[in-house]
Amino acid sequence: MKKNQIYAIVDIEATGASIGRDERMIQFACVLLKNGEIIEIFDSYVNPSRKVSRLIRNLTGITSKDLATAPYFEDIAQPIHRLLEDTIFVAHNVAFDFDFLNESFKRAGMPALDIPAIDTVQLSQILFPKEESYRLKNLTASLGYTLDYAHNALFDAKATAYLLKKLDEKLKGLPLVTLEKLAELSGATIAETSLFFKQALYEMKKQPVDLDDSLMIVEGLALKKLKSDSEQLDHRKSHTYPYKESDKRAQLESMGLNYRESQNQMMNTVFNYLKKEHPEPVQFIEAPAGSGKTFGYLYPSLYLSSPEEKVVLSTYTKLLQRQLVEDNLPQLLDRLPFDKTIALMKSPSHYLSLSAFYTKLKNIDINDTEAFFCMKLLVWLTETDEGDLEEIGLGKTLHHTFWTEVKSTLDAKNQLDSFKEMDYLARREKRLKNASILVGNHAYLFSEWQHHPGRFNKAKVLLDEAHHVPDVIEQNATMKLSVKTLTNELKQLGSKEKEDTLLYECLKLLPSQNIKEYQLDTLHSTVSIVSEEWEMWCRKWTDWLMHNDAYEDHVAEWKEKTVYYDQLPLDIKRDTKFFCRNLEELVYVGRQLTQFLDTADQDLPKNEQRLLSKINVMLDHFSTVIDRLNYLFSSKNPSNPTIIRFYSKNPLATLNFYRFDQKIKDQLLKELNKTEHLILTSSTLTVNGSVSYLKKQLGIEKERLNRYPSSYNYKEQARFYVTKDVDTSAQKNSSVSASFITDLIERILSKTDENCLVLFRSHDMIQRVYKRLNQRGQLKDRTILAQNISGSTTKIKKQFKKAKQSVLLGSDSFWEGVDFPLDELKIVIITKLPFDSPEMPVVKRRHQTLRESGENPFVTDLLPRAVIKFKQGIGRLIRSEQDKGAWIVLDRRFVEASYASLFIDSLPECLDINERSLDEISEELTKFFDQ
Structure with a gap:
């Protein structure tokens, strides 16, 4: 920041977030910052002369009483205008605050502000490229600041002032070559945000500093230096795996981990299996939530792995994959008496090509959106060890052609000699070769087996969340075509007449030695057709x-x-x-x-x-x-x-x-079964105590199964109910069924304030029940969220965590993979047993194949899949020894169907099944949660 310059950090709350739609201000706050210190604060509620929606009141915490006694904007417009004169205007999303304020001035009969404006959102996206979220509360929390009351203008303005100082610190700590390029490209930023970069460059040139020891300069790019990927092995010491309970307990507790007997047993099972030279059967391990499954396989894997005898760990989600590499494995290695190299396995397209980026940077148009992407990458290059583009939050820009152009490919014909040593893809291959532990995800693993047969067959392979493996194989064996992708690319090609398209830009280059006008005309006509x-x-x-x-x-x-x-x-x-x-x-x-x-x-x-x-x-x-x-x-x-x-x-x-494509599926199953050491683990592998379903799905001939009990006290921590109330019209009229389910939800939640997840199998039913819950108003004090209505899964989960007394109606992804620990979730209502719809095309194809081979699709496919999914739904509750929760099943088939025993046997041990009326359930829940 410029010395002695006053920066006005502004935040505005309004009746709506739109410009030009006659929305009105309800709060204005400004923090004046000079030389890094706050010199003045201005804060006032503003009477909007209209009713403010409950949504806005709840969001901001501003009451109708606050606004009724507040001044009108016309009363404070002049002091605000004087306050901001001769300052640099700063806001988190300046395009809204600056324009909204000027619109308010115009309405009050005053001139618009004519001062520079800087946006901290874009600054943050450039200078903190690895952040997961650029929402003010999330961003400042990541930087060490607690924003107590988000969407209160004063608190937001103070948080933005803190953020601005952090941005200034980050900018001044960058290498001169990076700062020079940022200033050159900064015209791509909005308003006068470029001033922030140019001022920092001006000051650094006056007082240059030495390049940080962790960095190096290659072809004018500041890059983080290479880290050694080789293990430092001490051949004079032999590290023996601690079989004894006391030794293992001492080591785990020194890491801050709770010792669990079931975890100890799992560790020994994994160790004994992996150390065998030629184990015949495939090892299945079912370890329920709370048994310490992750450390149960990581701990022995670290003792047995080496660069020559690698252990491949594969998970279902990329999130868990990252968690293993960044959290769990480092936590163990920090206390173990040896070191091991860990490598993250990803496809080449995840990595930046330095040569491609360097070429792109030389040819960039500083007024293009791509210049902004380049700024983000320039800062990221000073931080990244791996060059994995997933470290950057690309958001909606992920599918921009820029990222395709700068990604690595196995064909490195255009690689520049100066970047060969630093090439991220080459470094990835070296890490994979030198590492003892390779961590990937199922989709990547099977993709590698499809394109490079035999790739991991000499390694020892462990698949976590293995109940997903059959579906992942099906997905890998399925060709996909997305209409939207091709539509967008044709639009980007555009035409000679349409601005901001590639053909229009080509036309502007004529005359050219390389681009012939007749070629351009022909391409234009063809694209149009x-x-x-x-x-x-x-x-x-x-x-x-x-x-x-x-x-x-x-x-x-x-x-x-x-x-x-x-x-x-x-x-x-x-x-x-x-x-x-x-x-x-x-x-x-x-x-x-x-x-x-x-x-x-x-x-x-x-x-x-x-x-x-x-x-x-x-x-x-x-x-x-x-x-x-x-x-x-x-x-x-x-x-x-x-x-x-x-x-x-x-x-x-x-x-x-x-x-x-059945041929691809057969190939993948063949590769899986060629693996000599193969462990499949999950909290939900078995049906009726057997893995025969998964064994058949994966073509496995011989298996050994180990199951471990949970460490949770379900008798004390949980309650399981099946309602006696029956909707006799449910099968005849789906509308009646929706009303019935709505009645049940209202009655269950009428006497408790606990958060509740309601699991469905039909999106239609979710929408019907959601509509009725909102129409009736019995739960008007609760936040009601619904899948496909209230936003994405991630957004809904955040809203659910934030709000109190929440009801979430979900299907599909909410049956598994979405965890709500501790007090975030106390009640799970299962409206219907989770059978796949036989009308789904994928299910139809699967069942047709089964019928052709003389098998019963319900017995061999629908039923076992439903039991495994039901077990996942049960796993949404009781995630720690302090958790309390209750399940309520509304489907009487759970106790009355001929196959009921399969679902009942899938419940945790010592969890009693209570058949009660809804009124009795409500009464018992009240007592249970009050204990």
Whole structure:
């Protein structure tokens, strides 16, 4: 920040977050900062002369009484205007606060402010590139500041002042070469945010500092120095695995971990299995929540692994994968008497190509959005060890062509010699070779087996959350085509007449030695034809789907349909062939334009190289689309149809096509079973005490199963109820069933304030119940959230955590993988046993295969999958020894069906089943939670 300059950090609360829609201010706060110190604070509520919605009042904490006694904006407009004169205006999302304030001045008959404005959101995105969230509360919390009352203008302004100082510190700590490039590219930022970079550069040039020892300069880029990836082995010492309970207990407790007997048993099982030279059976381990499963396999793996005998650990989610590498394994290694190298396994496309980025940086247009991306990367390069682009929060920009252009590829023909030693992909390969523990996820592992057979067969492989493995194999064996991706790329190519498109930018370069006008005209015409045909082709599909007899447009959900080639309308068959031919023509014409990239790469002017490279990336993808279209719609095999999936609210933009390939599945199962040491673990592997379902799904011939009890006291910590209340009309009228479920939820929650998760199997039912709960108003003091209505899964989870007395209606992903520890969740209501719908195309295909082999699909597929999913739903509660919770099952099949024993046996031991009426359940819950 500039010395002696006053920075006005402003935050505004209003009746709405829109400019130009006659919204009104309800609070204005300003913190004046000079030389890093607060010199003045101004804060006032503002009477908006209108009613403020309950949503805004709840969000801000501002009451109607606060506003009724507050001054009108016209009364304080002049003092605010004087206060801000000669300052630099700063806000977190300055585009809103600055424009909204000037709009308010105009309404009050005063001139707009004519002062520089700086945005701390963009500054943060550039200078803190690894942050997961740039919301003010989350960002400042990550930097060590507690924002007690978010959405109160004064508290937000103070938090933003703290953030501005942190941004200034970060900027001044960057290398001079990085700061010079940031200042050069800063024109890509909004308002006058570039002043922040230019002032820092001016001061650094006056008082330059030495380059930090952790950094190095290569071709003008400041990079973090290489870390050694080799293990420092001490061959004079032998580290013996501690079999004894006392030794293990002492070591684990020194790490701050609780010793559990079941965890000790699991550790010994894993160790004994992995140390065998040729173990015959596959080892299954079922370890329930709270048994310490993760450390149960990490601990022995560290003792047995080496660069020559690697242990491959695979998880279902990337989140857990990162957790193992960044938290769990370092925590263990910090206290173990040896060191091991850990490597994260990801595909090449996750890593930045320094050569590609360097080339991009030389050819960047400083007024382009890509300049902003480059600024973010320049700072990130001073921090990253691995060059993994997932470290950066790309958000909605993830699919921008920029990221495709700067990613690494296995084909390194354009790599610059100066970056070979620092190349992140080469370093990844070296880490994988030198590491003892390799950590990946199931999708990556099976993708590697598909493209590089035998890749990990010599390693010892452990799959966590292994109940997902059959579905992951199916997904890897399924070809996918997304309509939205191709639509967006055709729009980016655009036309010669449309601004901000690649063809328009090419036209501006004429005359050119490399870009011929006739080539550009031909490409323009071809893109126009292909774009029009693509839109018509997509519309024909959605029209055909939506006019289907079974289509219900009142349900907002993802819909699926099986497509058999022989049943397709003739015009769709014909248009698919025509479109493929025209897309091939587009690729051919486009290659004529971009051919100079391979031959005269270094001689091309910067702008030409930048544009032609973008077009070339798109052409590569178009070639892939042609292959996929031919695969999806050329086969007449009825046993392997194409599946269409789309979201009913916006079918055209969400249309996706899938087709399963049995040969790929067979190949993946073969690779899995070639693994000599294979452990599959999860909290939900068994059905009726057996792994026969998963064993059959994965083609495993011999297995050994170890199951461990939970360390939780379910008799004291939990209650399990099955309601006696029955809706006799449920099977006849879904509307009545929705009313019945709504009644039950209201009655259960009428006497308790605890947060509740209601699990469904139907999105239609979620929407019906959500509507009724809001209409009736019996739970008006509760926050009611619903999947596909209240936002994304992540957003809903955050809202659920934040709000008190919450009710969450969920399906699919909420049955598993979403944890609500401690006081965040106390009640889980299961409305229906989680059987897959037999009408789903994927399920239909699976069941057709089973029938052809003479098997009963319900017994061999639907039932075991439902039991495993039910066990996952049960796992949403009791995540620690302090947790208390209750499950309530509304489906009487749980105790009355012929298969009820399978579900009952899946419950934790010592958990009694209580059959009660809803009134009795409410009374007992009140007493239970009050204990």
